[in-house]
Amino acid sequence: MADRVTVLFFAALREQIGQESLSVTIPASGVSVAALRTQIEGADPAIAQALADQPxxxxxxxxxxxxxxxxxxxxxxxxxxxxxxxx
Amino acid sequence: MADRVTVLFFAALREQIGQESLSVTIPASGVSVAALRTQIEGADPAIAQALADQPxxxxxxxxxxxxxxxxxxxxxxxxxxxxxxxx
Amino acid sequence: MVVHVAVQAAPFDVGVEAERLSALSPLTGGVGLFVGQVRGGQGLRAMTLEHYPGMTEGTLHALAQEALARFDLTGCTVIHRVGRLEVGAGIVFVGAGAAHRGAALMATSFLIDRLKTGAPFWKREEYDDGRTIWVDARETDEEAARAWMSNPTA
Amino acid sequence: MVVHVAVQAAPFDVGVEAERLSALSPLTGGVGLFVGQVRGGQGLRAMTLEHYPGMTEGTLHALAQEALARFDLTGCTVIHRVGRLEVGAGIVFVGAGAAHRGAALMATSFLIDRLKTGAPFWKREEYDDGRTIWVDARETDEEAARAWMSNPTA
Known part of the structure; x- marks a missing residue:
């Protein structure tokens, strides 16, 4: 519970993914936004698709x-x- | 009475001259604005001064x-x- | 394309005028507005706006028509007050509606820039100490008006 | 220099907002205003404005402060509506008061140009035939916002 970040989605992204927030565990030392993106894409193909659809x-x-x-x-x-x- | 033009003054000019309109006789064939100006300046030193004060x-x-x-x-x-x- | 022009002693109502422009057309996406008012300071108490009654309305109509010809507008408004106006009072209202904000904002600037030196109004300032001064045309205002003349397609 | 910022579902009152700016200071000589509204056409019925509640007000305050830092203003206002808005309804109000009209008009343009692509709002269009479409950012809007960034002293 301690090493979590809240991830939010808005507009077309929120609609396509079908949820507006996630709670994601990351290393206590932190990660880049890019690494966080890769992590949530790996966890959910719908997120991967929705993010890929946003150039x-x-x-x-x-x-x-x-x-x-x-x-x-x-x-x-x-x-x-x-x-x-x-x- | 027939060959007349109405001459109006506004703002600082009206105030300095002390009147807001004149009726001036001109040739039936007309005159330039510049000639009309010379005519009214010649007829009234206050007008001449007020017009000269407006560069x-x-x-x-x-x-x-x-x-x-x-x-x-x-x-x-x-x-x-x-x-x-x-x- | 609807033009509304008025020369009046009474105050104008910015809310009413904005609504007039907003409601001109369902194709209006933006409305630009400008209000000029009597700026205080240095002991200024009020201004008196003198005008040339026979010429003023025609000049403002011509200016509004020029804005319509130059910019892609749904309509525009020019209202100028005359008479004695105290510090803070509205002097002039201009506004323009358009499908897109660029035209609305450009037309608003155009109208006020051209109106400053191109319509027969004169301001006499009145100070607390009793002095009255006819306002001189500012060179920067004349430049702003000329800039629109030398750029007829903007 | 007074900033007024609001994010609200309710309509704004242009008359009230204009008066707020006019009354900010006796040294105000001009107030520039812009109203963006839902533009109809092509069967558009309404728009829904979504936003990022935790971020929106802070972004608008930062934008207003940037306008105050950039232009010589007596104050400025940014109001943005959220929720479902029908054709003709006001979406956004921006305005700026200044001693001189140039600053008021420039600040008004600055605020709306920057707000278009720099604050967390998204528009979903709703058509008569039932389609809903998320509005794409227009390249011209992004250019307008960038133009202010590359010209920090204007």
Whole structure:
């Protein structure tokens, strides 16, 4: 329970995956966003497909837009989503 | 009475001259705005001074911005004013 | 493409004017608006807006039509007040509706830039110490208006 | 310099928001405003605006602060609606007050350009024939946002 991150999906991604959040165990030392992505893709083919269908996938770590190199540590909130279309 | 134009003054010009309109007799064949200006300056030193005090004097003939070369014919309305400052 | 133009002593209602533009067409995606108001400071108490009654409305209509011709709009509005206006009071309202925001925002800038030096209004400022001063046309305003003239396709 | 930010399901009142900006300071000479609304056509019936509740308000506040840092403003406002909105309904309101119109109008453009691709909102369109489509980010919107990034002093 301690070494977990919350993963959120929004918009088309949430709809395609059919769930809006996951709780994922990671090493206490942390992983990159890219490694976290590979981990959740490996665990669920529907997630792998949905993420692959987003050529311009965006990620936010702790509610701030981030890169896929960003380090994620336990307790973080990581959100994946398509390009934003507000306004 | 037939060969007259109405001359209007606005803003600082109106205030300095102390009147807002004149009726001026011109030749039936018309005159340029520049000639009309010379005519009214000659008739009233206060007008001459007020127009001279406006280095960027503007003129409208029949309610359309015009040049000083524009021909003015009897019945026209000619307005002199400083640069406009709306908005 | 609907034009609404008014020259009036009464205040304008920005909410009503915004709604007028929003409701012009179901194809409107964006509405740009600008309100100019009497800016205080340096002891300014009020301004009096003088205009050339016979010429003003025609000039504003021509300006609105030029905006319609230049930008892809669903409509536009120009309202200018006249008379004595205290600090904080609205002087001018311009707005434009369009399918896309770029046209709406460009037309809004165009209308206010051109109106500043291209319509027969004059401002007389009134200060706390009793001085009254006719506002000089600002060179930057004339440049802003000229920029639109030298760029007729924007 | 006062910032007003809101994320809400309820409609916004453009008149109230314009007045809020006008009244911020006696030194305000101009207020720029923009309203984005659901554009109809091609059988579009409504849109649903989804957002990232924990992130949205912070992003909008950061955007408003960036506008204050970039332009000489008396204040600015960003309001974005969420939920289902029918054709003609307001989606977004941005506005900025300033001593001079240039800053107010530039800030208004900046806020809407950056908000389009820089805040966590997503639009799902709903058509008369029952189709629903997630709106793709437009390349022109991303260019408009990038233009402000490569021009940090404007």
């Amino acid at each position: 311009k996938l965006r990620v936010a770590v702790n509610r701030t837009l981030s890169t896929f190199e960003q380090l994620v540590t336990p307790g973080d909130e990581v959100a994946f989503f398509p390009p934003m279309t507000g306004g | 960027k004097l503007r003129v409208a003939v029949n309610r359309t911005l015009s040049t000083f070369e524009q021909l003015v014919t009897p019945g026209d309305e000619v307005a002199f004013f400083p640069p406009m400052t709306g908005g």
